[in-house]
Amino acid sequence: MTAGASRDSLAASLQEVGPVLDEGGVALARELFAVLDVVDEQGPLRRALTDPAWSTERRHGLVDSLFGTRVSPGALRVLKDLAGRRWSAERDLGDSMEAVAAHAATGEAARSGHAGLASLSGELLAFNRLAEESNDVQRALTDPRASREDRGALAARLLGGSASEAGRLLVERAVTAPRGLKPVSAVRRLADVVAERQRQWIAQVTVARVLDLGQQERLIAGLRRAFGRDLVLDLVVDPALVGGIRVQVGDDVIDGSMSSRLTDLQRRMAA
Template sequence: MAGASSDSLATARQELDTVLVSGGTQLASELFTALAAVDSSAPLRRALTDPSWSVERRTGVVGSLFGSKVSEDALRVLKTLAGLKWSRTRDYGDSLEQLATTSVAASAERDGLDGLGRLSDELLSFNRAVQESHDLQRALTDPQAPASAKGNLAERLLGNGSAEAKLLVRQAVEAPRGHKPVDLIRGFVDTVAERQRLWIAEVTVARALAPAQQERLAAALKRLFGRDLKLDVAVDPELVGGIRVQVGDDVVDSSLQSRLHDLQRKMAG
């Protein structure tokens, strides 16, 4: 996904983060069901992405088709996507799939970084089991087998897996959308990893921090970001002084090097 579609997905993620975090697996299930409807109809995909149609007309299509069938939160997601610009008709569905996966990851995130780690491990373990067995690969991709039967088999492979893992694995084998299930699951793992980054503070300092300094920094970052963060500390003597912290896309930079660059830009401007 590139160009306008990439920008639109980023916008949707930002606008809908609160909805996706609170919605969890229930919201994700609704979005996956809506995705099946979108994937089954080329005219619908064109209607939701046609740049010659007004935003009101595109979101009106969403309301008429899904308004009585999904929750307000799911409808908001569908309408938000319909109001954005897409380079290809398929990109609407691809983005809907990613947002649904984000909602699943956010459900696991209620147990913090450990919850996200467990979900990643479950998905990767499932992939390893499938890749080690040709019989499983054939069973899970057999075009003659009912989708529900493949989903049931996938759930049995997970055993006592979490509700989040079961939902994503069932989605991957029942509606692979032209991909191999294991490839789709790798994409799900990437989405989970994006959520994990929000719990890790990448800290760069000019000199190594003493344990007491790390504790004070961890406490300060908790106040700033509202959650406990795992510190990943690296030493870079070229930083000159100060500290640089990155949590996801957020950067807190008080290094002398940064201030020197700012001064140079102002002098050059």
């Protein structure tokens, strides 16, 4: 197994249970974070769930026996999906569980599209700016004598009362359970999840020549219909581009290898 195998497992899990995460939102994220605490604390459990000698059925049975009556059906489905995949190292399972929980927390922001995700990202980055400006705050957030509740309360005050529920949860999680990182680094790691989801709402379009406003409007309208969501256009002009246009939305790329879709887009632009 390689580190790439764990990345592939996480990507496959997000693809498989993505709708469950978005529907479950913050409530589901809280459940998954609570299970992550158990996995982080229990070495034998972590080893069992990542042991390639254990069959998928056996791992699923273990998840059922431990969490089947303690979590929602949505959380159980996510946990069993993760448990059924291959991991390069024990820690990779926990790291992936954290990422999946963060995806669930951002699901509610994603319902407002790119603007909602940008707002959530702004909350997390604003918290980090406040924390990094004060050595006293950083010491308080990392003080081993401070209880988890006290650190969480301090984080909530810094974040402010107008923060979203997802923002409060992610910051609280980063501060109270940073999993070996400094709190600001843990916040940044969770902010990376939000940024990854933001990219799903940005259409990065590279064209060989400058487009006028009408062409841009027709292009983004066509892309929104093709991808089924309200995309934000990021337009780049590259005269050396072969084929005239290249579109990337998240990991989905439309280029010369998909000429029929390109031809349709170019026809709409020229109309």
